[in-house]
Amino acid sequence: MRFIAGLIEKLQRHPKRIVFPEGTEPAVLQAARQFYALRLGAPIVLGSRDRVHAVAREHALSLDGIRVLDPARSEELEGFVTRYTRLRRARGLPETDARETLLQPNFFASMMLALHQADGMVSGATHTMAGVMRPLLQIVGPAPHTRTMAGCTVVELADSRFGEAGVLFLADCAAIPVPTVEELAEIAVSTARLARHLLGVKPRVALLSFSTKGSAEHESAGRVRAATALARQKAREQNLEAIFEGEVQIDVALDPEAGRRKCPDLALPAPANVLIFPELNSAQIAARLLYHVARAEVYGPVLLGLDRPAANVPRGSSAWDILGAAAITGVQAIHFPLLYPGAGQNIPGEARP
Structure with a gap:
């Protein structure tokens, strides 16, 4: 609690935008609500607007201050599809249905992160580690001069x-x-x-x-x-x-x-x-x-070696676990190039500087 409280104070002075791909998960919505209520920045949750609102009503959660974004109805989808197709061709990866891929929330969120439409990403409450890492590795990629993630x-x-x-x-x-x-x-x-x-x-x-x-x-x-x-x-x-x-x-x-x-x-x-x-x-x-056993507060894993800040939380995480991971991710974003010099300049579908 003391550690996260200190990060919360820092983030209140430098608010950030965190995208939560699992917007229909109650614990995620509750964490996003706390993120906004604590003035840590602008939470973005992904999912069908109808489903997100239904879950919020069921659990008596206000969506005030939370941006709800449905990838299927986003104005950004076509541009994301174009960039993702170009990215995969440049890397010699097998052709896939780019639209169907980008409709998956972790892929859409990774593209938002890579294009600086979000400052950090927290996922994993309903996904496996592989389901979180794969989109980040494909779209965000490693930080400069980094080989180990x-x-x-x-x-x-x-x-x-x-x-x-x-x-x-x-x-x-x-x-x-x-x-x-x-x-x-x-x-x-x-x-x-x-x-x-x-x-x-x-x-x-x-x-x-x-x-x-x-x-x-x-x-x-x-x-x-x-x-x-x-x-x-x-x-x-x-x-x-x-x-x-x-x-x-x-x-x-x-x-x-x-x-x-x-x-x-x-x-x-x-x-x-x-x-x-x-x-x-x-x-x-x-x-x-x-x-x-020790009843410790456990946050993350925070993902190391990526070109943008992101964290993966274990499936079944509580709202507090998710909020803590979001606070760590947000504080990383404040001075991320200090952690990885040159990070944040890679844009998917474009030549790396």
Whole structure:
């Protein structure tokens, strides 16, 4: 709550337009309503106007201040179809029925985002990760000089001893089942950059393993060890001030006393506020355990490495979960080129500058 409250204050000073493709989902409508009521910006929900209004009436939700946009009746549809067709041809992708594709809300929302008709996008309450990521990858694409796209889940715990006053950044919780050394290093750096952007402090990044500093020899531990060295190098090249430590076990990352006992030369001066997992299974399991067992507030995943700000929320998310993801996405949009220099210039169907 404290973390999101701080982001809400920032967003109130710099309101943004967030598009919610799942406009007929009650929790999404409630989050959009809260987004407007808190003066965070202009929420845009997609869907049949009749269905959206029917859901709003059923749940006693006001649509005042919420823009309801039906892709099938939008004046933008023809232009979107033309651009999408040109984009697919330029990339050598198979021909599809562009109109039918753009009528799908995540594709329509991705085009809005790419054309700067929205500042951020939040989806996933009724869609799979693949259903959210595919349109974004096809239409928005990666940020400049970025090869790895991943997902960062932001967790806020009641116990402020952990992370940064209880806030932890976990990655990759979304995209890459078993990242390579290069991918793991890029995930670590991009997550650290996001943590720096949102928290305003030096990130303390722990690249996790079942081993600490060679206490066990295994390919997985060696991969994390190599990724740590590469992440340090990449951070120096990008002038990112952050501490990277790995490979380390979770108790070493979170408990300074355990860290000193197991690793006297540990680089972390305080508990890590960024946790990088060796593969997707462990990251997903950890995030959901914190949500269900520790009753933590869990937001995202926030999508890393895209040319525009976007977040994917798990299916069945509450209105508060969705609002939190929207707040993070909106704050990213305030100074997005600081996260990804040169981002936001790619326009679908046109040559990239």
